[in-house]
Amino acid sequence: MGLFHLHMGLNFLKVTFIILFKEISIAEPMASSPLLATSLPHNQLTTTATVTAGRYRLPPPEKLAVLIEKSKSVDELLQIHAAILRHNLLLHPRYPVLNLKLHRGYASHGKIRHALALFHQTIDPDLFIFTAAINTASVNGLHDQAFSLYIRLLSSEIAPNEFTFSSILKSCSTESGKAIHTHVLKLGLWMDPYVSTGLIDVYAKGGDVTSAQKMFDRMPERSLVSSTAMITCYVKQGNVEAARALFDRMCERDIVSWNVMIDGYAQHGFPSDALMLFQKLLADGTSKPDEITVVATLSACSQIGALETGRWIHVFIKNNRIRLNVKVSTALIDMYSKCGSLEEASLVFKETPRKDIVAWNAMIAGYAMHGYSQEALKLFDEMRFVTGLQPTDITFIGTLQACAHGGLVNEGVRLFESMGQEYGIKPKIEHYGCLISLLGRAGQLKRAYEIIKNMKIEADSVLWSSVLGSCKLHGDFVVGKEIAEYLIGQNITNSGIYVLLSNIYASAGDYEGVAKVRNLMKEKGIVKEPGISTIEIDNKVHEFRAGDREHMESKEIYTMLRKMSERIKSHGYVPNTNTVLQDLGEIEKEQSLQVHSERLAIAYGLICTKPGSPLKIFKNLRVCSDCHTVTKLISKITGRKIVMRDRNRFHHFTDGSCSCGDFW
């Protein structure tokens, strides 16, 4: 770099310097930074950048670089930056490191514009600052900028190195990744572990397992990190078996690899495997669980309703000094609400500082799930008016669900309309689902059906089940059959829809219709999704299917079932066999109801827990109306509170009635 360049550079610098300082008030008292106190008098620092150089001693450049790295705030960086500028050291050809360190310093404090401004004022940027700038842009999601920097680098005839590729790959789609891949090959850098891991990651993100696998197989050395990247790739594809196989083959594991595997199970429908792996992690003892581990594990607890395990993890978090950041708190709120303990959920919520929209969403959804509609809506208002946070589409799922569960038709419709009008959020199928269930529950089935017909999005099976369920509930067989006729002509694969269709025909006394649906199911090979209920006792989750005799204490359970059956009959219970799908006689139908999975779970709970203690049951499908009636009676006879989570919501049974008000 010639003298002329240096000169130009410094002139340019002064301008940039002022621009930089505009963003952060320089009038802030500089005394807050003791770092430079010995060598740099504050009063001089607080004056303008035009102070002439050399009035006080500056630490040597090597020391300055260390000071930049140690800076704990942007203020400190700005002071050092100012000092360097005043001594004309920033673009000094002998100390390019200062520019680089400042760039990284600003970037690490989230001052992306400051960091990139430093790059843009650099004359003849070298590979280091180029790579640093590309990395900064990539990490912060400025992918277009990262690419234009990369292109500028190529045209400057400096060859990118492994560091550059590792940075630019973070901005790559599969398309651009392939292009970069060719550059990597051309420059012979594919053996580098960082580059190949980056490539695996790009292919993983694009769902291209084959290319990722190829990359991985050709690596000369499979590092811990690249194996973890490959596991991530399998997991993203939903192939947990392949992921686990590789995980088991690894000779060393760190907490990240454990986390990827645990979360992989939790997010792909294997929550109990996630919990088992968490146990293994603890037993293994080589890696220490962190925030991410507990978030994944709590999510697994939420899914199977493992309240005891969830509580245990809460204690574990406290005892192991795991930081209770907003994500962990939200995972706890979600776990407690989904495991039936709204009290504990709201306790965690109250104690969460700096709640973000996700935390609010989780709590609102929690109240909605449990049928506390007013509380959910109050929370929504509090969020908007007190914190000023912007609701998201998910916020509206919570509030609309609250309205649906509370039968608040007008509020719900108004909320639905305000979504687009006030917040510019386009309703998704889930929002329509809430609206339809709201109207359905209120018996406005024609209106619901009209909305479905006029929707711009195509109705899904959730929506149809919702209307059909409401038709059944309100005995509206006119609309019900109309929808049924329409749906039978469609190519539906969702088993739940067929069950409901058959229920509707059965309730309407149309046995030809029932036969038609049953034949259709046979033709298409559609099997009813099995109902599975679980109950957690002493930290162990017990699983039951209808008619199940797998359980160790099966004999006692069936004895208890018979005993309960007699007692509820003496309380005037008459079985409602309308919903039984099989072609059976009345007695057999009654028997098939008696062994529904939720009843097995309740019976087991009655055997294993102290009289009077509450029971918590979880079911993967919606609770059937007969079981709902029976559970109400059991709560009355035994004096127990029974909390039941079904696919849709929570039911709190107390003394013969249910919090859902018999609409669900």
Added chain:
DNA sequence: CATCTTCTAG
């Protein structure tokens, strides 16, 4: 003078 893998709400 440096680069890679994990994160909550429906």
